[in-house]
Amino acid sequence: MTLDPENWDETRAQGHRMLDEMFDYLATLRDRPLWREMPQDVRDHFKKDALPQNPQPLGDVYGEFARLVLPYAGGNLHPAFMGWVQGGGTPVGMLAEMLAGGLNANLGGRDHAPVAVERQVSAWMRALFGFPAGATGIFVTGTSQANLVATLIARAEALGLPSRKSGIADKKLCAYASAAAHSCIARAMDFAGLGSDALRLIPCDEHHRMDIAVLKETIAADRKTGKTPFMAVGTAGTVDVGAIDDLKGIGEVCRAEDLWFHIDGAYGALGMLAPEIAPRLDGIAEASSIALDFHKWGQAPYDAGFILVRDGEKHKAAFATPAAYLRRETRGLAGGDFWPTDYGPDLSRGFRALKVWFTLKAYGTAALGRMIWRTCELARYLEKKIRAEKALELCAPAHLSIVCFRYRASDEINAGIVADLQEQGIAAPSMTTIGGKRVIRCAIFNHRTEERDIDALLEAVLRLGKARA
Numbered sequence: 001m002t003l004d005p006e007n008w009d010e011t012r013a014q015g016h017r018m019l020d021e022m023f024d025y026l027a028t029l030r031d032r033p034l035w036r037e038m039p040q041d042v043r044d045h046f047k048k049d050a051l052p053q054n055p056q057p058l059g060d061v062y063g064e065f066a067r068l069v070l071p072y073a074g075g076n077l078h079p080a081f082m083g084w085v086q087g088g089g090t091p092v093g094m095l096a097e098m099l100a101g102g103l104n105a106n107l108g109g110r111d112h113a114p115v116a117v118e119r120q121v122s123a124w125m126r127a128l129f130g131f132p133a134g135a136t137g138i139f140v141t142g143t144s145q146a147n148l149v150a151t152l153i154a155r156a157e158a159l160g161l162p163s164r165k166s167g168i169a170d171k172k173l174c175a176y177a178s179a180a181a182h183s184c185i186a187r188a189m190d191f192a193g194l195g196s197d198a199l200r201l202i203p204c205d206e207h208h209r210m211d212i213a214v215l216k217e218t219i220a221a222d223r224k225t226g227k228t229p230f231m232a233v234g235t236a237g238t239v240d241v242g243a244i245d246d247l248k249g250i251g252e253v254c255r256a257e258d259l260w261f262h263i264d265g266a267y268g269a270l271g272m273l274a275p276e277i278a279p280r281l282d283g284i285a286e287a288s289s290i291a292l293d294f295h296k297w298g299q300a301p302y303d304a305g306f307i308l309v310r311d312g313e314k315h316k317a318a319f320a321t322p323a324a325y326l327r328r329e330t331r332g333l334a335g336g337d338f339w340p341t342d343y344g345p346d347l348s349r350g351f352r353a354l355k356v357w358f359t360l361k362a363y364g365t366a367a368l369g370r371m372i373w374r375t376c377e378l379a380r381y382l383e384k385k386i387r388a389e390k391a392l393e394l395c396a397p398a399h400l401s402i403v404c405f406r407y408r409a410s411d412e413i414n415a416g417i418v419a420d421l422q423e424q425g426i427a428a429p430s431m432t433t434i435g436g437k438r439v440i441r442c443a444i445f446n447h448r449t450e451e452r453d454i455d456a457l458l459e460a461v462l463r464l465g466k467a468r469a
């Protein structure tokens with residue numbers, strides 16, 4: 001029995017309809033509210049259906065999607081989405097996802113063109129970040145996973161490869177990141193068996209950057225008490241305010257102290273594409289590894305994280321495992337000199353590389369760099385308007401494309417304004433805490449955002465704030 005259709009023409013017509021309607025949806029994003037809460041009957045719908053035993057016509061299943069899923073999505077496609085560090089997706093990315101789905105490639109390894117595409121994207125990243133020829137990279141789900149991969153390589157480097165078999169014993173490894181680092185780094189320490197307590201959070205200076213003097217003192221203190229410092233993580237674009245650590249300074253400490261120098265570039269690494277931002281990433285070329293996300297500033301569809309490792313031999317040594325059924329042959333389909341499974345935790349892997357390959361080719365890095373810089377210009381536009389408005393207080397200036405501010409009133413009123421904006425589908429900023437105060441955070445990552453979206457947001461904040469105060 002095959003699962004292919006009896007009538008290809010019917011499936012083809014249905015497919016064209018779905019594609020057309022999705023294009024219509026993307027072309028008219030502004031006409032709809034950014035977010036609508038799922039009504040109770042929609043929530044119930046997803047709970048009441050039992051595991052489907054009998055077939056339903058494809059058109060019916062699609063109808064259910066169009067009625068119950070599409071209108072209640074997360075809003076990150078919308079130009080007024082500024083809530084979190086999320087990309088807006090593109091029609092090019094959507095089409096590439098369709099092709100990847102059609103091809104159903106498994107990129108664990110072997111000798112086929114999809115692996116060559118992934119390697120080509122790796123080579124492009126090597127060039128972008130000024131890494132040497134021996135550097136390797138693979139796609140992973142996101143930077144959370146990429147940070148974990150880097151932690152595992154650094155762990156193997158610190159403990160020696162036999163530790164992959166014997167375990168980590170009680171070596172008391174410890175790592176360093178700034179207090180503004182993403183929580184997934186502590187989780188990576190946890191997953192790596194080192195414990196999140198072994199991540200030392202170094203305080204930030206007034207520019208939200210890791211205080212390098214305290215980093216040095218902390219490393220020295222840890223060595224004194226018998227700990228083994230093994231890794232420092234610099235952040236290129238903090239998730240709260242978009243600050244960039246002194247990457248050069250952290251790199252120098254890592255070299256002097258013989259630590260693995262990892263960079264969490266989930267947000268900011270692709271700033272390399274923008275000539276205005278690239279100089280601020282000075283020092284990134286010296287990293288031992290870089291984690292980045294194409295699904296944020298890169299606008300590729302979810303998910304598309306990436307890990308780039310300077311020393312490809314160390315990268316492979318931390319993950320490769322012999323197994324008879326995964327034997328590399330010298331000829332035939334089981335050949336191939338680069339098996340991605342040797343470079344990360346996954347065996348079966350999808351063709352994430354294709355949507356990024358399409359995105360980079362179809363838009364080109366120059367246009368992507370301009371789009372990235374434009375989000376920073378919009379953040380500065382927002383910052384300027386906040387400074388000019390007495391009812392508002394700027395809490396974190398635009399380092400990159402994130403701005404934090406408050407309506408001059410209580411925490412509750414600020415939280416109320418944000419929830420109103422989201423529930424009314426006007427815009428989606430989020431909340432964070434700065435200096436003990438709850439603040440409104442606008443993270444501008446969507447390539448569709450324009451000045452008028454910023455204007456509409458501020459007008460609504462002032463109106464809602466006034467009504468609540």
Ligand SMILES: *Cc1c(COP(=O)(O)O)cnc(C)c1O
Nearest residue numbers: 085142143144182239266267293
């Ligand atoms: C988004 C983000 C992460 C987490 O990345 P995911 O792709 O969501 O796993 C880590 N660090 C920073 C700085 C981020 O902005």
